Amino acid sequence: MVIRRVGRLIRTLVPFPKDLSLAWKTIKGRKGGFVGSFVAIAAGSAVITACGILLMSGLSTGVAPERYAGADVVLSAGQSFWLDESSAVRYSERVTLPSDKIAAVAAVPGVKAAVGDVDIELGVLDSGGGVVGGPNGYPVYGHGWTTAELGPFTLGTGHAPTASGEVVLDSGLASRAHLSTGSTVRLVVGSIASSYRVVGIADPPPGGLDRQSAVFFTDDQATSLSGRPDQVAAIGVLADPGVTPDRLAKAITAAVPGVETHTGTGRGDVEFLDVGDARNLVVDTSASFGGTMVLIVVFVVASTLTLSVQQRRRELALMRAIGATPRQIHWMIGAEMTLVSLSGALAGAIPGIILAFVMRGVFILAGAMPSDYQMDVGILPILASLVLCVFSARISGWLVARRVARTSPVEALGEAAVEPKKLSRARLVIGALLIPVGLLLTLGNVADSGDSVADVAASAVLFFVVALGCLGPVLLRAAIALFGPFLNNQTRAHGFLAQSNARANARRLSAAATPLAIGVTLAAVQIFGATTTIAASQQQLNEGLRAGYVLTASSGAGVSPQVTDAVSGVPGVALATPVARMQVLLTFGTQTEVFAAQGVTPDRLSDTMDLQVLNGSIADLKDGTVALSQVAARQVGAKLGGTITLRLGDSTLLTPRVVAIYERGLGFGDVTLPNDLVVAHTTSQVDSAVLVAATAGTDQKTLAAALRKAVAPYPTVQLGGPAAFAVAPAAGDSGGWALNLLFQTLLLGYIAIAVVNTLVMATAARVREFAMLQLIGASREQVRAMMNGEARIVIFSALLFGLLAGIPSLVGMSLGLSKSPVPNISLLGLLAIVALTVALSWGSIATATRFAMRSAPVDAIGGRE
Numbered sequence: 124m125v126i127r128r129v130g131r132l133i134r135t136l137v138p139f140p141k142d143l144s145l146a147w148k149t150i151k152g153r154k155g156g157f158v159g160s161f162v163a164i165a166a167g168s169a170v171i172t173a174c175g176i177l178l179m180s181g182l183s184t185g186v187a188p189e190r191y192a193g194a195d196v197v198l199s200a201g202q203s204f205w206l207d208e209s210s211a212v213r214y215s216e217r218v219t220l221p222s223d224k225i226a227a228v229a230a231v232p233g234v235k236a237a238v239g240d241v242d243i244e245l246g247v248l249d250s251g252g253g254v255v256g257g258p259n260g261y262p263v264y265g266h267g268w269t270t271a272e273l274g275p276f277t278l279g280t281g282h283a284p285t286a287s288g289e290v291v292l293d294s295g296l297a298s299r300a301h302l303s304t305g306s307t308v309r310l311v312v313g314s315i316a317s318s319y320r321v322v323g324i325a326d327p328p329p330g331g332l333d334r335q336s337a338v339f340f341t342d343d344q345a346t347s348l349s350g351r352p353d354q355v356a357a358i359g360v361l362a363d364p365g366v367t368p369d370r371l372a373k374a375i376t377a378a379v380p381g382v383e384t385h386t387g388t389g390r391g392d393v394e395f396l397d398v399g400d401a402r403n404l405v406v407d408t409s410a411s412f413g414g415t416m417v418l419i420v421v422f423v424v425a426s427t428l429t430l431s432v433q434q435r436r437r438e439l440a441l442m443r444a445i446g447a448t449p450r451q452i453h454w455m456i457g458a459e460m461t462l463v464s465l466s467g468a469l470a471g472a473i474p475g476i477i478l479a480f481v482m483r484g485v486f487i488l489a490g491a492m493p494s495d496y497q498m499d500v501g502i503l504p505i506l507a508s509l510v511l512c513v514f515s516a517r518i519s520g521w522l523v524a525r526r527v528a529r530t531s532p533v534e535a536l537g538e539a540a541v542e543p544k545k546l547s548r549a550r551l552v553i554g555a556l557l558i559p560v561g562l563l564l565t566l567g568n569v570a571d572s573g574d575s576v577a578d579v580a581a582s583a584v585l586f587f588v589v590a591l592g593c594l595g596p597v598l599l600r601a602a603i604a605l606f607g608p609f610l611n612n613q614t615r616a617h618g619f620l621a622q623s624n625a626r627a628n629a630r631r632l633s634a635a636a637t638p639l640a641i642g643v644t645l646a647a648v649q650i651f652g653a654t655t656t657i658a659a660s661q662q663q664l665n666e667g668l669r670a671g672y673v674l675t676a677s678s679g680a681g682v683s684p685q686v687t688d689a690v691s692g693v694p695g696v697a698l699a700t701p702v703a704r705m706q707v708l709l710t711f712g713t714q715t716e717v718f719a720a721q722g723v724t725p726d727r728l729s730d731t732m733d734l735q736v737l738n739g740s741i742a743d744l745k746d747g748t749v750a751l752s753q754v755a756a757r758q759v760g761a762k763l764g765g766t767i768t769l770r771l772g773d774s775t776l777l778t779p780r781v782v783a784i785y786e787r788g789l790g791f792g793d794v795t796l797p798n799d800l801v802v803a804h805t806t807s808q809v810d811s812a813v814l815v816a817a818t819a820g821t822d823q824k825t826l827a828a829a830l831r832k833a834v835a836p837y838p839t840v841q842l843g844g845p846a847a848f849a850v851a852p853a854a855g856d857s858g859g860w861a862l863n864l865l866f867q868t869l870l871l872g873y874i875a876i877a878v879v880n881t882l883v884m885a886t887a888a889r890v891r892e893f894a895m896l897q898l899i900g901a902s903r904e905q906v907r908a909m910m911n912g913e914a915r916i917v918i919f920s921a922l923l924f925g926l927l928a929g930i931p932s933l934v935g936m937s938l939g940l941s942k943s944p945v946p947n948i949s950l951l952g953l954l955a956i957v958a959l960t961v962a963l964s965w966g967s968i969a970t971a972t973r974f975a976m977r978s979a980p981v982d983a984i985g986g987r988e
Contacts, residue, residue: 157463159427159880160516164467165474166876167420168512170869172475173482174413175504181406184497186398188390190240190266190337192328194273194359195368196375197390198228198382202399204708204770206715213403215706216772217242217396217806219354224382228358231378233366239355240270243348244680244807245338246311246839247300254311254678254839255300257336263296264335265310267342273359274328276337280304281323287344291323296336310338312348313683313809314676314837333495334395350808357393358382401492412866417511419870423638423877424460424519427884456524457517464516468509475508476500485865546596554593561586565935580935584648587928588641595637595924600629602920610919611912617905620896621912635881636917636924639964642874643925643956648932649867650952655933656789658947659940663790664848670700670731670814671823672830673847676839680807684799686837687813693829695821700724700731701810702848703801705772707794711759718755720772720794722801722810731814734791738763739783741795749779750795752788754939756781769794771804789940812848875959879967882917886910886971893976894983907972914968918961925960 191197200218203211222239229237243265247255257263268283268291276293281304284291290310292302302308306321325339339345346352362371372384385393392399439452479498486492564583591598603625611618625632674690676682684701691699703722708715723732725744734741737753744750749769751761761767761781769777779796802808817826827842834840893906901909933946976983 157459159884160424160460160463161467161470162880163423163427163877164420164464164512164516165471166873167416167423167515168468168471168508169475169478170416170873171413171420171511172472172504172508173478174409174416175507176476176479176498176500177405177409177482178413179501179504180497180499181402181409184499185388185402186334186391186395186493186495186497187330187388188394189274189328189330189332189334190270190276191273191357191359191390191394192330193275193361194238194390195362195366195386196360196372197385197393198224198358198360198375198379199356199385199393200381201383201774202392202396203403204715204774210407211403212708212715212717213400214708214770214772214774216804217356218774219351219356220358220382222353222355224379225355225358227379228360228375228382231371231375233363233371233374235361235363236272238270238273238359238361240266240273240357240359241345241349241351241354242266242356242806243312243345246316246678247296247336247338248309248311248316248838249300252838255296256678258295258333261334261336263338265290265312265338265340265345265348267345268339269342270359271325271339272361276325276327276339279324279326281321284322284339284341284344287341287347288319289322289341290319291325291339292321293327293332293337294324295327295332296338297321297324299336309838311839313680313807314686314840315683316836316838334493395493397493398496401486401496404491405486408866412869415870416873417515419873420512420515422519423873424464424516427877427880453521453524456520460516460520461513464513465509467516468512471512472505472508475505482865546593550593551597554590554597557586557590557593561590562931565931566938578939580932580939581648581652583935584644584929584932587931588644591640591644591924591928592637595640596630596633598924599633599636599916599920600626602923603629603916606919606923607916610915615908616901617908618912620901620905620909621916624909625913625916631885632913632917635878635885635964636920638874638881639878639917639921639960640925640928642871642878643921643960644928645867645874646871646956646959647926647929649871650956651929651933651946651948652936654949654952655937655947656940659937660789662941663787665790667733667735667787667790668731668814668845668848669729669733670816670845670848672815672817672827673843673845674813674815674830674834674840675811675843675847676809677841678839681805681809681811682813682840683809683837684802686834686840687810689837690813690815690830690833693826693833695817695826695829696815697818698727698730698816700728700814700816701798701802702732702812702814703798703805703809704792704811705801705805707772707796708770709755709759709794710768710770711761716758718794719792720796720801721792722796722798724798730816732791733787734783734785734795735787736783736785739781741783741785743782744795744797746797746800747777747779748782748797750783750785751781752793753784753786754788755793756784771801773804773806775804814848875963878963882964882967883971886968887975890975890978890983893972894978894980897976897980898984903976906976907969910968910972911965914965917968918964921964922957922960 188194188197198220200220202218203213205211220239225237225239228234245263245265247263249255255263271283271291278291279294281291290308292300292308297303300308302321304321304324307318308321309316309318311317323339325337327337340348360371360375362368368386372386375382376384392402442452479500483492483496483498487494487496561583564586565580603622607622607625611621613619613622674682674686681703682701687699687701690696700723705720705722706717707720709718723744725741728734728741734750736750739750741750749767751759751767755761759767761784763781763784766778766780769779771777783795785795798810802810815830817823830842834842896906896909897903934944937943937946
């Protein structure tokens with residue numbers, strides 16, 4: 124019995140040649156009815172192909188190493204925290220290795236040499252005090268001379284550094300800074316400038332240096348400047364002759380615990396942290412969005428196919444009446460979708476490749492992907508897209524064919540005469556229940572521990588979107604009854620016809636208005652949710668920032684702690700507060716989330732930064748303690764006096780006690796820690812900024828001049844006003860906002876394609892109706908005016924219900940972020956939504972109407988239905 128059922132299912136989903144032959148004849152006879160499905164599948168194929176190419180690029184390519192080009196294997200600490208077996212979160216700072224691992228690695232059989240490396244971000248000053256950077260705007264890094272063999276770098280002139288005041292420069296940097304052997308160069312580490320004598324110029328590895336410049340110190344000096352004498356950033360390994368990198372990597376992994384091995388382009392991930400960050404981000408987002416697009420393709424193709432089947436009601440009813448079995452109906456529709464999906468998926472392949480490179484360009488502009496990240500354009504993403512699109516289309520065809528195939532011949536003929544009016548009871552009940560559930564999630568303050576109120580409110584939009592899909596025809600009928608008379612003049616023939624047609628064919632109009640309303644809802648929540656978040660963050664920063672001056676770094680990694688000491692003693696300075704930033708991981712239960720963190724000194728903090736403390740005291744902030752924003756405390760279930768599990772940006776695990784809970788987390792960061800703790804665990808061990816508050820009555824011009832004089836010995840430090848202190852970066856956001864915006868744009872674009880498809884198919888199928896109206900006396904202008912009236916109903920209904928469906932989520936987000944029920948609505952964004960809705964609807968209907976009336980009425984009235 125089971126085998127028979129499986130065989131029947133396969134026979135239903137997999138067409139035989141004779142089915143394809145019949146389907147091809149049907150498609151040739153009804154090309155217009157299948158164009159919508161073809162376009163929807165082709166567009167879906169393009170997006171899925173693009174996501175597949177990005178996914179494969181993230182998994183298999185990257186950026187070739189430069190300084191590690193000569194190393195067979197490169198070792199690093201784990202740069203990611205694994206949430207489960209398939210997903211991970213990248214640490215924001217470089218995770219280092221204990222230097223004693225070098226000897227352990229060197230003892231592994233097959234290792235010729237193991238060399239520990241440190242990275243020190245530098246500023247190189249020219250003769251005029253300007254900063255000379257690396258190629259293409261990339262930074263300059265300092266290293267110990269021993270690591271030169273990992274390139275390998277070769278001395279062109281001079282000799283290796285032998286004293287702490289000697290350096291070797293790579294030839295490109297020496298040329299840009301106009302330096303030669305024997306010259307004196309000033310190097311800035313953090314904010315501290317020191318003079319060194321150039322004793323050698325080194326030629327870079329054969330591949331050159333495109334992403335950095337290199338300065339080599341003695342090994343001891345490099346270790347001293349790194350600030351971590353017992354740590355290294357990475358270990359480069361040279362293999363004995365005849366030992367392959369992969370074999371050596373396996374041997375090291377087995378012999379030395381706590382290290383990760385990298386070969387091939389993977390070595391570039393260790394050398395350039397931004398490459399690993401981009402790889403992780405692109406893989407996660409492209410895989411997630413690609414899977415979502417498969418589901419969207421199923422729904423959109425099913426919607427388009429449903430409309431096509433509705434237009435063939437009489438034909439299919441006649442086939443059932445003359446003896447066609449349900450299985451034959453399934454076979455015919457399945458075969459049709461096989462041919463359409465195959466051709467559509469193939470047609471979308473080339474545009475998909477182009478789209479992948481367009482998406483890559485957007486990622487680069489947003490800083491989510493380095494410009495030299497390579498793309499892997501292979502056949503696998505195209506084949507995967509082909510299989511997924513065909514499978515999705517076949518599932519859609521099976522879903523649509525079920526209702527037609529199960530209807531008896533007599534009922535089929537009866538239903539073919541008029542459009543069915545009633546929705547199923549289950550559909551109405553589901554739609555009605557989803558609305559109060561969505562309202563409860565957005566306005567009921569029911570977020571569980573682990574979910575922020577704003578995130579829950581934003582996610583609840585899906586409930587309203589599904590409710591729109593379920594109740595679309597009912598809502599449209601109500602809109603037609605209430606607002607139709609105001610949208611169309613009933614005293615004019617075209618207005619009367621538009622209103623009558625809309626009432627009689629509400630299901631047909633709903634097929635276009637509902638997805639359009641869903642697109643409006645998603646666009647509104649995406650755009651206005653972002654503007655609400657930005658406005659709330661900026662408001663908190665403006666209200667909480669008390670400092671009159673801000674010190675930041677014009678170049679390099681940041682501001683050295685010594686700068687705070689230098690400005691604290693300036694007459695007129697009441698308080699100087701250093702601020703260091705990083706991203707931390709908070710683990711609660713089985714979840715781990717990323718939060719923006721800052722490190723500050725707690726003494727009189729409210730003089731420079733008012734976090735609006737709700738419970739506890741920031742003055743109690745010291746080693747072993749932490750302060751949390753109210754949003755973060757609620758999300759992780761933390762209480763005043765309790766402890767939390769926290770991982771710093773370099774993976775250091777802490778269990779600090781909560782000493783304060785504050786309000787302004789969006790503007791300043793959800794986690795506040797002692798400044799010296801955060802500085803010690805950042806990659807460059809520097810502050811992001813120094814906030815300076817003046818004593819009352821101090822002349823501002825005099826104080827500004829004194830501050831500039833105090834920071835003059837620090838050439839990369841600049842003095843600015845409060846505007847120089849930026850809002851805390853969003854947690855986990857390294858261009859992720861751009862990816863999210865791009866994917867939302869693609870999703871909305873695909874919905875727009877579905878809307879245009881539906882409108883064009885529904886309008887073009889009314890050829891005989893338009894011909895009949897013209898034959899009984901209506902002019903072409905009156906028919907077009909009638910269709911314009913229907914377009915007004917579609918546009919008004921889509922905007923009305925789409926915006927209404929988005930309001931609860933936006934209000935919930937605003938309440939969760941700023942305690943205000945009024946979200947920040949961008950007028951420009953609203954106008955863009957309205958303009959796009961009007962353009963899609965009116966343009967599609969007008970074009971399709973003109974196409975449908977291209978033939979003479981006498982010829983059209985006798986044509987195919």
